[in-house]
Amino acid sequence: MGKTCVITGASRGIGRAIAISLSDREDITNFILISRSEAGLQETASFMHPGKNVQAYALDLTDYTAVQDLIQSVGERYGTIDMLINVAGYANPKSLLETSIDDWEKTYSINVHSIFNITKETVKWMKKTGGQILNVASTAGSSARPGWLAYASSKAAIISMSQTLSEELSEYGILVYCISPGRCATELRKVLAPDEDPSTIMQPEHVGEVVKQLLSEDGVCLDGQNIVVRKQVTKRPVKQVTKQTS
Numbered sequence: 001m002g003k004t005c006v007i008t009g010a011s012r013g014i015g016r017a018i019a020i021s022l023s024d025r026e027d028i029t030n031f032i033l034i035s036r037s038e039a040g041l042q043e044t045a046s047f048m049h050p051g052k053n054v055q056a057y058a059l060d061l062t063d064y065t066a067v068q069d070l071i072q073s074v075g076e077r078y079g080t081i082d083m084l085i086n087v088a089g090y091a092n093p094k095s096l097l098e099t100s101i102d103d104w105e106k107t108y109s110i111n112v113h114s115i116f117n118i119t120k121e122t123v124k125w126m127k128k129t130g131g132q133i134l135n136v137a138s139t140a141g142s143s144a145r146p147g148w149l150a151y152a153s154s155k156a157a158i159i160s161m162s163q164t165l166s167e168e169l170s171e172y173g174i175l176v177y178c179i180s181p182g183r184c185a186t187e188l189r190k191v192l193a194p195d196e197d198p199s200t201i202m203q204p205e206h207v208g209e210v211v212k213q214l215l216s217e218d219g220v221c222l223d224g225q226n227i228v229v230r231k232q233v234t235k236r237p238v239k240q241v242t243k244q245t246s
Contacts, residue, residue: 002029004078006071006122008061008114009088011040013186014136016047017208018085023048025212028083032074034059035088061088061114068121075125082129083215084122086115086158087136091151091191104150111154115161123169130173132215135162137180139228140192148192155180159226166224175223177214181207182230202231 005022009015010033022028030053033041038058045054059066075081090110092103119133126133140148141155162178169176183189184207185198210229214222 003027003082004030004032004074004080005083005085006032006034006074006081006118007085007087008034008118009086009136010044010056011035011037012044013087013188014181014184014204014207015085015087016040016044017204018087018211019044020047021205021208021212022083022215023052023054029053030078031055032057032070034061034070036060061118062109064114064117067114067118071118071121071125075122080129080131081122081125082131084119084126084131084133085136085211086118086134088114089136089138089188091148091188093148093151093192095147096149099150107150107154108157111151112157112161115158119165123172123174126174127169127172130175132175132177133162133165133169134177134179134211134215137162137178137226139180139182139230141180142226142228151192163224163226177223177227178225179207179210179214179227179229182228202229206231 005028007015007019010019019031019033023031033044033054033056035041036058038056041056041058045056048054057070059070061067088110090107094103115135135158137158138155140152141159145152159178159180162176166176183201185201185203207229
């Protein structure tokens with residue numbers, strides 16, 4: 001039986017791109033796609049390589065008990081879970097004085113607590129055979145982002161969590177990766193930078209290919225690091241104007 005891969009936030013953006021990219025791998029047979037949008041998950045599945053066993057679950061990751069039950073069911077069905085890719089995220093960019101405690105808690109519930117919960121439940125199965133965990137953070141988590149306090153600090157927590165778990169879980173043969181995409185044309189980015197032209201920045205497919213490479217044998221020495229994935233902005237050369245004298 002081939003490998004089993006769980007992907008959250010798989011209904012659009014980076015999560016969808018990762019699911020499509022990894023579906024080309026012959027060693028991964030089973031895909032468990034999780035998101036709140038059932039229609040989005042079905043659309044993702046339609047783009048994936050045919051012949052894969054794709055199971056879609058419309059689930060709110062902050063329903064911690066439901067997530068625990070799902071992972072238990074997946075583990076029992078396939079015997080283990082080989083890959084967990086945590087992509088789902090939330091952003092409502094506000095300054096300190098504009099951020100309510102409810103929004104602060106919602107941001108951390110989705111961006112941090114849900115990752116803790118699903119990772120803990122997955123590791124209960126993964127520790128039997130080893131595996132790979134990849135967390136999607138953000139460059140906002142490693143630099144000052146005025147006006148994005150809740151989002152940026154939650155992504156910093158994911159970077160720290162990933163680095164800690166990389167060492168803690170190594171005894172089980174579990175590799176933990178963390179990527180921090182820069183500006184990427186996702187729905188989440190539209191919330192953070194509504195006036196930005198999405199065609200000028202990195203696309204989700206670029207991140208999907210990076211993840212595919214990272215989770216291959218070539219990425220075996222890159223666990224435990226915060227890997228920044230960004231597109232360099234090429235500045236147009238300044239056209240020199242030569243004055244002509246009469």
